[in-house]
Amino acid sequence: MFLPEGSQDETGVQISNRLRAYEIFRQVTYNKSFRQISTPVVEYAQTFTNDVAGMDLLSMLKWFNGEGEIEVLRPDWTTAIARAIAGQHPSKQKWSYQGSVFRFDQENTESRQAGIEIVHADRFFGEAESLLTAIAYLQQLEIDQYVIELGHTGIFEALVAPFAFTELEEEQLLQAMHDKRTDLVEAIVLKAGNAELAESLLALIDAYGSRDIIKQYRQKWSDREDLIEVLTNIEKLIDLLEASGVSEVIVDLGRVKNLPYYDGIMFRGFLTNDGSTCFSGGRYDRLYKQFDITTSAVGLAFDVDVLAKHMKPEQEPDKICILASPETHAIAEKHRIAMDEPVVDIQYELKDQSVYHTVYEVVEEDGQYKVVEK
Template sequence: MAITEIPKGFKTLLPDEANKREKILTSMERVIKLWGYNPLFPPTVEFLSTFKAVDEKFEEIAFKVVDRETGKLMAVRPDFTPQVARIVASSFKDEAPPFRFYYKGKVFRDVEGERETYQIGFELIGVNEPEADAEIVSVVVNILENLGLKSFQIDIGNSEFIDGVIEELQIPSPTTFIKLLSSKDISGIELFMEEHHISGERREKILTLLDLYGREETLDKAAQIFQNEQSLSAVKRLKEILEILKSYGFESKVIFDLSERKGMKYHTGITYEVFHPLLGCSLASGGRYDQLLKKFGRDLPATGIAVNVDSLQLLLERKGIFKEEKKDFYIIDLKKERKLAYEIAKALREKGFSVARDIIKRSIEESVKTAFGKGYRYVIVLNRELKTPHHIYLSSEKHFPLDDKNLIESILTAVKEEK
C-alpha cells in the first residue's frame, strides 16, 4: 500500500472541487438562514448509546472507538438527527418551541461504497401542524432553484398510510412486505401473495397500492380504495400540506408516493425524498420524527431533511452550472524590495479583487505563463526593464504600460476597457 493512499470510500476535494463545494454551501446557507434557521455544530464523535437509543442499526454501521476517559464506546457520527434531538432536549430544555436549526458536515458509515457523505440539513422542532412539513419542502425548493436547478421533484409520502393498509388488509410478515414495496419487487410481491394465500379484493388492492404514485389525483384515488381510519388520516394530512404548497406556488415540484414506506427507523408520518432525472440516487431525504426527542427526555414533534451535498455537486457539474472561476490579479515584482507590490495588492484586495504574488525566481515569460496557467485574469509586472517600468498583461501576448504615478487607477482602467 502506497503511503499516499487513503481508505476506500473516502475522498479528497482538490482546489477546483473545493471551491465549487464552498460556493454550493454558501448558496444553501444563505437560503436556509433567510427562513430563520440557526446553525448548530454537533460534535464529530458521540457516545454510541446516543445513536443506539434511536436505532440499534447504528451500532452495525458506525465507526467505533473506545473513550479512554470512561471506557465507553464512542461512534464517529453516522447521522445528524439524533444529535440535534439530544441537543434540543438538553441544551434548550427550558426554552419554548419552535426551534429551527441547521447543520453541515460529514456523516461516516462503515458500509459498502461511500463511507463518508457531506450533508447540510435543517430541522424544525416543536411544530405538529402541516405548515411545518410544507416549510421543509419550500426551503428545499428555494435552495435548489437558487442553485439553478429546475427539473427536480420532491416525493412526499406518509408512513402511516402504509401502516393503515397493512392493518386493513391483514398483511402477514409486515417487515418482509414493506421491504418488497421499497424495492418495487413486483415478482416478489406476487410470490408473497401466493405464499400467504392473498387473493380476491385484497390482492387487487395490493396491486393498486403499487400504482399510488403521482399528483393530487393519487391522494383522491388512495382515499377511495383504502378506507381505514389511519390511511384516511394520512391522506388528509398530505392534502393539507398540498394546499399550503399551492399557496406558495410550489405544487408542481411535488409528487406523492404512497406505494412504499420510506425513511429511517425513527421517521414517523410524513417523509420527503428529492430526485433529479440526471441523477440515479436521491439528492435529499428526511421526514417527520415525532417520537425521537422523547428518547432524550423532551416530548416534541419534529421534522427535517438532509441534503447529500456530494450528490448535489455531481449533479450541478453534469448540468454545467459551474462556470470556470478565474482569479483576478497575479503580481510579478522584479525587485527584491516588495513594498510596492504589497501596496498594490492591498489596494486591489480592498476593492474586492483576489491578488497573489509570484515569489519564485524565474524569467518574466515563465512567470506570466504560470500565472495564466493557474487561471488568473490579469498579470501585473513591476519594474520591467522598459521605458515605462510597469505593465499589465491581459494575455501572454497582450500587455500595456501602466501610469507610474496612478498605478491603481491605470490598472482598473485597463481592466474596465478589457471587459
Template structure:
C-alpha cells in the same frame, strides 16, 4: 502514504463547489430565520443503536473508550441534534447544520451534509417550511426546479398491523415493498392470514405518480377514515408546495421508512434536469420518546456532494497575475489593495495552466519601482 479503501484526496474545483453550496445554504437558512447548531463528531454508540433509532452498529466507525464504552463517529445528524435539544424549551425552533456523517456503508466513509430540523411547529407548517426552504436553496444555487416526492409511513404500517407475520417475514415484506416487487409483497403478506390486507399492500407497489393517485385512493379507501386523513394531509402539503413555485410533486403511497424514527410524512427531492437524488427527510416525532417526551419534529438533509457536482462554474472575478521578485514582493503585496474585487496572484513568472485576464510586472529602474502591463 496510501489511503484506506474508498478514501480519497480532493483538490481544487470539487472543494470550491462544496464550500459554495455550504455558503449559499448558510445565507438562505439565515434569511429564513434558522439558527446554526453543531454537535460533537464523537458520540456514544448507544445514542444511535437504541430501540428508537435502531441504527446498525456494524455500519459505524467505532472503538472502545478507556471506560469500555463504545464511541462512534457521528453517523446521523437528526438523532444527534435531538439529543442536544431534548432539554430545550418547547417553543417553535428552526435549526440548521453543516457537517459530515460517517458510515462504513458509504463511499469514502464520510458524507458531507447540510440540513434543517424544525421543532414544535404545527405538522403542516413544519413540513411545508422544510420543503419551501429546500426549494429556496436549489433556486439560490441556480439548479432549477426539482421533483418532490411525498409519502407517509403510516400507510404501510396500518396495512401491516392486521397481519400475523413473524419479525423475519415483516422485514422481508418491508424490503420487497422498498424494491417494488409486487408479487413478492403479495405472497409474503398472504402469510399473515389476511387476504384483503395482502391485496392492498400489493396495490401500493403501483401507487406512484402524480397527484391523481390521491384522488384514486380516496375512492378506494373511502371506508378507511385513518387513511383518508393521511391522503388529505398529503394533498394539503402538495398544494402548499405547488403554490410557492413550479416544483413538480410526485406521490409514492407505497414508500416505507428506512429508519424506525420516521413517523409520518416522508419526502425526497430530485433535480429535474438529471434526476439526481439531492435531499430526503420527514417527520420524526417518536424519536423524542427516548427522552421521555413526544415533540412535533420534522427535517431534511441535503447531500452536499451531489449538489456540488451540479454547481456551474462561474468566473465573476478578474484574474490578475503580478510578476514580482524577492526585492519587489512587498510592493506587490501593497499593489493588491488596489484590486480588492479581483483575484491577485503574485508569481515570479506567470503559470502556464492559468488564463489570466491581466498581467502586471513590477520592475525596478534607477531606484524607482514601475508597474508595467504585459
C-alpha cells in the same frame, strides 16, 4: 498511499461549489429565522443504536474508547440534534445545521449535508416550512429542474397492523417494499400466512404517480378514516407546493420508512436530469420519546455533494499576476493590497501566461522599485 474504499480527494469546482452551497444555505435559513446548531463529530454509539433511533451499528465508523464504550463518527444529524436540543425550551423551534455524516453503507464514507429540523411546532406548519425552505434554497442555487415526492409511513403500518409478523419478517417486508420487489413482498406475506394482505401491498407498490392516485385511493379506502386522514395530509402539502410554483409533485403511497424513527409524512427531492436525490426528510415525532418528550418534529437534509455537482460554476474573475523575486516580494505584496482586483497572484517565474488576464512585474529603475505592466 492509496485511500480506503469510500474516501476521495477533491479539487477545483466541486469544492468551490460546495462552499457556495453551504454559504447560500446559511443565508437562506438565517433569513427564515432558523437557529444554527452543530454537534460533535464523535458521539456514543448508543445515541444512534438505541431502540427508538434504531440505526445499524455495522454501518458506522466506530471504535472502543478508554472506558470500553463504543464511540462513532456522526452517522446521522437528526438523531444527534434531538439529543442536543431535547432540553431546550419549546419556544426554540427552528434549527439548521451543516456538516458531514459518516456511513459505510453509502457510496462515499463521508457525505456532506445541510439541513433543518423543526420541533415543538404545529404539525402542518413544520411540514410546510420544511418544504418551502427547500424550494427557496434550490431557487437560490439556480437549480430549477427537480421533482418533489411525498409519501407517508402510516399507510403501510395501518395495512400491516392487523396481521402477525415476526420481527425478522417485518424487517424483510419493509426492505422488499422499499425496493419495490413484488416477488419478495408476495413470498414474505404468503410464508407468514397472511395471504389476504398480499393483494393490498402489491397494489400499493404501484400506487405511484400524480395526485390522481389520491383520488383513486380515497374511493378505495372510503371506509378507513385513518387512511383518509393520511391522504388529506398529503393532498394539503400538494396544494401548498402547487401554490408555491412547484408543478412536479409525485405521490408514492407505497413508500416505507428507510430509517426506524420516521413516523408520518416523508418527502424527497429528485433532480430531473439524472434522477439523483438532492434532499430527503420527514416526520419523526417518536425520536423524542427516548427523552420522555411528546412533541412534533420534522425536518429534511440536503445532499450538498449532489447539489455541488449540479450547480453552475462560479464565473471566475480576471486573474492578475505580479512577477517578483525574493528581494521584491514585499513590494509586490504592497502593490497587490493596493490593487482593486479580486484575484492577484504573485509568482517568481511565469510558467503559463495564458492563465492571467494581465501580468505585471517589479522592476528597478534609477535605484527604485516600481510595478509595471509586462
